[in-house]
Amino acid sequence: MARNRQTLGKARSRARERALQALYQWQHTGQSGADIERQFLPEAADAGDSEALDPDRDTELEDALDMSDTDIALFRELLHGVLDRMEDWDERIAPHLDRAIRSLDPTERLILRLGAFELSERIDVPYRVVINEYVELAKRFGGQDGYKYINGVLDKVARGFPLREAEIAARGRSAP
Known part of the structure; x- marks a missing residue:
């Protein structure tokens, strides 16, 4: 198993x-x-x-x-x-950025879009798994410390989806 x-x-x-x-x-x-x-x-x-x-x-x-x-x-x-929904993902990401989305590294911009999609549409995958997967991709394909930025932005994006907010809150209650 x-x-x-x-x-x-x-x-x-x-x-x-x-x-x-x-x-x-x-x-x-x-x-x-x-x-x-x-x-x-x-x-x-x-x-x-x-x-x-x-x-x-x-x-x-x-x-x-x-x-x-x-x-x-x-x-x-x-x-x-x-x-199919590029603008939706950009709208979800943009409020959590410290600069315009167009000024992001192109690879990191794509990683954020993929992460936003999966946080929204793949509710069967725990949000921490989603974030970790895209942090790992950022380590491999992004800039030197881009993974830190990806981690912070995706964590904030996750909190903007109602089902993820409930998941995050439940996880917080069960933490020691």
Whole structure:
């Protein structure tokens, strides 16, 4: 049972990482979410493609984009959930920033949007888990101390969602 939870947790973490990478690509290329999804999930678009057997294909790139250990449903939900309601997430984040959202590091801006989406829409995931996941992504992909900023902003964002406020209050009552 613990092994299954660990595997599921790893697959979800991988989905968050891949969604960040996909959104980063969207931010820099302007491609549609559907086009980017097809690039991250080529097996879905190219099932039965004869070029897949090409011995000259770029296996290093394929390994870097390997989605086999990824929660694909979560990846899609994060990618499209952020893209479809970008303004909503920016509105939720903006009051908790010390500067304009446009002046944030582009990667950290995406991490905050993903975190806001998941805090709002994935109520099945404890808020502390959500925040920790995005702090870890900020450590890997953001600026040197950006993870501290991400942690503080997402904590404030979490308190702005009524169901999360109840979760935070309940956690506070049970703390020693």
